Amino acid sequence: MLKIRNLHARLADDGREILKGVDLAVGAGEVHAIMGPNGSGKSTLAAVLAGRDGYEVTCGTVRYFGRDLLAMPADERAREGLFLAFQYPVELPGVNNMYFLRTALNAGRRHRGEPELDAGQFLRAVRAKLKELDIGEDLLQRAVNVGFSGGEKKRNEIFQMAMLEPRLAILDETDSGLDIDALRIVASGVNRQRAPDRAIVMITHYQRLLDYVEPDRVHVLQDGYIVESGDKSLAIELERRGYGPVGDAA
């Protein structure tokens, strides 16, 4: 589904190289965790995959279902089923949540040649998912993320993911800033999204989330490339020994 080969990327404004040769392959139905210390390039990797401005890919390729992902604009990537759950979800004053989500959903449906949902159909679809994530219906009438607590914002990201049903979901530090109850809700929301035709990549600093969402593969990103990969036991080991200097891991 996703094949990253020797990916190098730098910041467009000061030219600083952040990703220095990332290799990663994610197959359908798999859940991967990418761990690493602050500043290792985790969020940059998520941003580059989602197509955010401000980064230059200087080397390497990213294939998504065989297509060149980097050649697609951000909105097209999303319509092709790539979803990024933001580390810091953006507040959109004046944009109603329900309108926002229906517009996004219908953009994807149009792209796939499916009929658009009208307000009534959409509302029925929404209600079921809201319940699963323990989100009140009043959320729909509010402006996107405006006045939401940190936990509500993260839950809203997972709610959007549940509605948009992506093929590849990248969760950028979705666990950060959550108390244990919110973490459980978010984690069960993610677990419900596990499916044979869907891949999930969780970017996280801590092993905590992995107690609730069990990954198939764990990777350690350090200083711009993946220094170590393993199964879920690697996460437990990392928790014990911490992120050492590059090279020590072996």
Added chain:
Amino acid sequence: MSAIVDFPVKPEARPYLDSALGSAGEPDWLVRHRRRSLARFAEQGFPSRRGEAWRYLDLRPLEQSPLPPAAAGGRVSPAELDGIVFADAAYRLVLVDGWFAPELSTIAPLPAGIWFGSTMAALDARPELVRDALEISAIDGDRSFSALNGALFSDGFVLDVAAGVVLDRPIEIVHFASGAIPSSLHTRSLVALGVESRVRLVESFAGSGRYWRNDAVTLRLDAGAELDRVILIEEAADALHFGDVGAVLGKASRLDGFALLLGGRTVRHEVTVRSAGEGAHCGLYGAFLLADRQEANIVTTVEHLAERGETREIFKGVATGRAHGAFQGRITVRPAAQKADAHMLSRNLLLGAHAAIDTKPELEIFADDVKCSHGAAVGDLDEAALFYLLARGIPHDQARRILVEAFLREAVEIVEPTAVREHLLSRLTRRLAMLEE
């Protein structure tokens, strides 16, 4: 025919000197007032761009092709007002080309304590009130277009509300231009609210063809009175609109004004408030959306003269294409106006390399115990917000449109009651959709 006059005349004023001054049978004081006003206009001519107050608008097209005052009798069918009118109005007064159109208006039966009608009718029903308002505003300075208005106004509306009277449903005034002949429309109106009375006004300006609207309104709020006034400017694409509002606020009175500028080639919306009574509240809000070669200029001047006055101003603007918007806001706090609390904010979106927005908030403070601030910003759409929409699959153009609409909707959200707010939002959405095509 050329008028023979005994006062100096600026060349651009000359074409207006032959105009008939008012209608037959007007009281002597008004005839004198019109003559004085005309002389004042003739001496001053058009406002100069060299002065601060008019520096942002280009008046040359108006100088080059003068627009004579509109005659009465312009025809407008009720169907033409569809959409423009506010459906939930308690009363509606329609002015066509600046003349009262009784067949399109619904102004009776009025509750006790409210007088509402055309300015011409008020000359009979409320002569002192009208005379006071005209003669007082005539002395305040160098406003040449207001002087021309004083000389030439055809009609307008007067709302006189007695002490303690409260009307919750909005009163509507529709200013419509029939567009039959290129012309100037001069309207003069007055709102006088008695002690602790409360009303809401919705005024809309629209039309077709080429015209110059020169509208002047006086607002007088007695102690504890409350006025909510919403104006919606949807003038024709070729029209000029100069609106001049002068307000005097009594003790603990509340004025809240909202202006939505959507249509017109050149629009100037000026509000001058004398916050004269202790603890008066003045809220001035608004938004403009400009495209093509539209120009808009919002000018506010609030003068605090008494203690514990409060002023809130928030104006938002969007300019695309080759449009030019400008906000000039000034709050003055006089020495006696201790404990004034005044905030002014101007936020603007500049879309495209050829659009321009100027913003100039100013505070002038002569008292020492005050809380005053201002802020201004001009920028492009927020990159993080745009990416958030893109990352959800919303196509680029649609994402930009959603953010522009959200920016302006947020400005309108402040309007009460819901029915008026929804009316403004639907007009805004319609205008945005038109710009899409």
